[in-house]
Amino acid sequence: MQTSHASHEKIRNIREELLSANWYKLKKYSFDYLQHDGTWKEQQREAYDRGNGAVIMLYNKEKQTVILTRQFRMPTYVNSNPDGMLIEACAGLLDADNPEDCIRRETEEETGYRIHDLKKIYEAYMSPGSVTEILYFFIAEYEAEMKVNEGGGAADEQENIEVLEMPFEKAMAMTENGEIRDAKTIMLLQYLRLKNIL
Structure with missing residues (x-):
């Protein structure tokens, strides 16, 4: 079917086909792409649309610590992660929320901390070859008195x-020895180091 995507000088005749809507949406796009030699060539790509998301790194300057999570990730289990467990920064999908409201909600659900001040540091496509998602990156300081529950995620x-x-230094070491292999988490830890926050 014909779509209404914005025109682009190197792309025309965009068609999309829904391949699956079982969990999120997997679509196949067919389009004509202008080659360097001036000719048009039909190409096809698949894109997985799961919505956009937000991620946050909680840190404590006084204790020089960070808050991370560990959970089972099936895609990593089927691709060389022996137990499927992954250490990550707290993250979640926006759903109908803006990025700030989303990450406040996810932080409380996943970690048990109710954060006050947060700072957006950047946004990035995490896997632009196949996934449409833009991820909004945040950092925020946490203190013990901000903990309002045990976290662990939404029961439903x-x-x-x-x-x-x-400790922050332990987390940094884990990015080097392979214990932390999640891209968004590595990016946030490196941001804290580059900006001399911890």
């Missing part, structure tokens, strides 16, 4: 999230 989402508080 079967998340089974383990909350981890660890």
